[in-house]
Amino acid sequence: MVDSEVVIAGLDIGTNSIRVLVAEYGSDGKLLVSGWGQSRSQGTHRGVVVNIEAAREAISTAIEAAEQEAGRTVTELLVALGGSSISSLNSRGVVAVSGKNREISVADVERVLEAARAVVIPMDRDILHILPQEYIIDDQRGVRNPIDMIGIRLEAEVHIVTASVSVMKNIEKAMERSDYKAQEIVLGTLATARASLSDEEKEMGVLLMDIGTSSTDFISVCGGAPRVTGSVPFGGTQATSDLSVVLKIPMEWAERIKCELGCCWETLIREEENAIVPGIGGRKAISVSASEICRILKPRVTEILMMIKRGIEKSTNMIDINTGIVLAGGGALLPGITDLAESVFGQPARVANPRSSISWPNPCRNTKWSKAAGLILLGDAIADKNMDKVREAQETEIANPLRGLLKWLGEFF
Numbered sequence: 001m002v003d004s005e006v007v008i009a010g011l012d013i014g015t016n017s018i019r020v021l022v023a024e025y026g027s028d029g030k031l032l033v034s035g036w037g038q039s040r041s042q043g044t045h046r047g048v049v050v051n052i053e054a055a056r057e058a059i060s061t062a063i064e065a066a067e068q069e070a071g072r073t074v075t076e077l078l079v080a081l082g083g084s085s086i087s088s089l090n091s092r093g094v095v096a097v098s099g100k101n102r103e104i105s106v107a108d109v110e111r112v113l114e115a116a117r118a119v120v121i122p123m124d125r126d127i128l129h130i131l132p133q134e135y136i137i138d139d140q141r142g143v144r145n146p147i148d149m150i151g152i153r154l155e156a157e158v159h160i161v162t163a164s165v166s167v168m169k170n171i172e173k174a175m176e177r178s179d180y181k182a183q184e185i186v187l188g189t190l191a192t193a194r195a196s197l198s199d200e201e202k203e204m205g206v207l208l209m210d211i212g213t214s215s216t217d218f219i220s221v222c223g224g225a226p227r228v229t230g231s232v233p234f235g236g237t238q239a240t241s242d243l244s245v246v247l248k249i250p251m252e253w254a255e256r257i258k259c260e261l262g263c264c265w266e267t268l269i270r271e272e273e274n275a276i277v278p279g280i281g282g283r284k285a286i287s288v289s290a291s292e293i294c295r296i297l298k299p300r301v302t303e304i305l306m307m308i309k310r311g312i313e314k315s316t317n318m319i320d321i322n323t324g325i326v327l328a329g330g331g332a333l334l335p336g337i338t339d340l341a342e343s344v345f346g347q348p349a350r351v352a353n354p355r356s357s358i359s360w361p362n363p364c365r366n367t368k369w370s371k372a373a374g375l376i377l378l379g380d381a382i383a384d385k386n387m388d389k390v391r392e393a394q395e396t397e398i399a400n401p402l403r404g405l406l407k408w409l410g411e412f413f
């Protein structure tokens with residue numbers, strides 16, 4: 001059971017919206033989401049701070065709304081990072097087992113992970129996560145937890161995620177200006193995966209896509225570990241922009257039409273619905289049918305899905321995606337997107353809302369909230385794990401059971 005004083009807060013800085021969730025433990029040890037807050041993104045572009053003061057204000061607005069609802073203040077938050085500021089690669093490390101009985105210790109595992117991180121990283125980037133995929137003991141593959149096993153040579157295959165140092169520093173600075181601290185910065189798709197994927201999917205192989213406003217982030221998971229992570233700089237706004245250009249209407253109207261009448265799979269359009277589009281500058285209003293809208297949206301959404309498919313195929317075998325496709329983020333709300341994803345990938349697809357292992361406030365039971373919800377679930381799993389360690393060590397006090405998050409992420413995403 002985790003201390004009832006522990007607060008877990010998650011911050012998702014999206015291109016459109018900033019979302020915050022605050023959760024705490026009840027006296028029965030159960031995690032309860034006590035607050036949520038949302039603000040319109042300002043001062044950020046694709047999750048990157050471009051105007052510190054505007055970003056500070058937008059971030060504070062969302063956090064304060066969540067604090068008010070929770071009836072408590074928050075000082076530290078887990079922050080999700082995604083988009084083009086992230087990149088990743090797979091790497092491998094090898095060490096000789098050091099213990100006298102050749103029993104693999106925690107120190108050996110730390111050394112092999114250290115060896116795996118010996119890759120050339122540009123000066124302006126930092127390693128965000130080293131996520132173990134599997135360990136190999138004397139050519140025996142597929143070992144998940146090598147500690148206490150016997151061997152001579154220990155190898156680790158890992159997925160390394162790097163992020164732009166200045167992007168992370170600017171997020172921290174925007175938060176610090178309002179006296180908030182980024183407890184840890186977490187790859188956004190790891191959080192979304194935590195909220196969206198079942199254990200079976202992660203084990204057997206799955207591709208998760210978070211379709212946001214201006215980027216679509218993806219992660220493929222197999223054997224319980226991330227295999228490929230990445231992002232393409234296209235999302236819902238490009239589909240809106242196509243509508244705006246073709247129909248010659250402002251983006252705001254195009255966005256409304258897309259959300260009310262948009263669809264990207266023809267056979268789902270049952271009866272001919274129409275949108276009346278007012279003419280600009282006194283021009284005549286025109287009527288646009290749902291089929292016409294579909295003809296505009298479908299090629300763009302197909303293009304985004306194809307880009308991800310090509311990205312995945314370049315790095316790994318599609319056979320790894322055995323259970324299918326999972327879609328999250330606001331872009332996944334476009335009707336017909338599961339049918340389209342199924343036709344592009346030839347795999348079954350579903351849209352994921354935050355999983356119901358804990359009760360989310362009503363407005364947050366939506367796939368747009370999956371990333372923020374995943375941060376809370378990650379924090380919960382790690383707090384629980386660290387509290388176990390504290391109990392084992394018979395310590396009576398722990399300043400913050402979320403410490404050491406980075407180290408355990410690979411286990412919990």
Ligand SMILES: Nc1ncnc2c1ncn2[C@@H]1O[C@H](COP(=O)(O)OP(=O)(O)OP(=O)(O)O)[C@@H](O)[C@H]1O
Pocket residue numbers: 013014015016017018046047211212213214215216235236237240255258259260262329330331332333334335368
């Ligand atoms: N009902 C809907 N139908 C179609 N698209 C929708 C719907 N609702 C939202 N969207 C689209 O979802 C996108 C916003 O999604 P989301 O809120 O997940 O983005 P974000 O997190 O702010 O951005 P990002 O993740 O790119 O930084 C917008 O492009 C919007 O047009």
Ligand SMILES: [Mg+2]
Pocket residue numbers: 013014015210212213329371
């Ligand atoms: Mg997002």
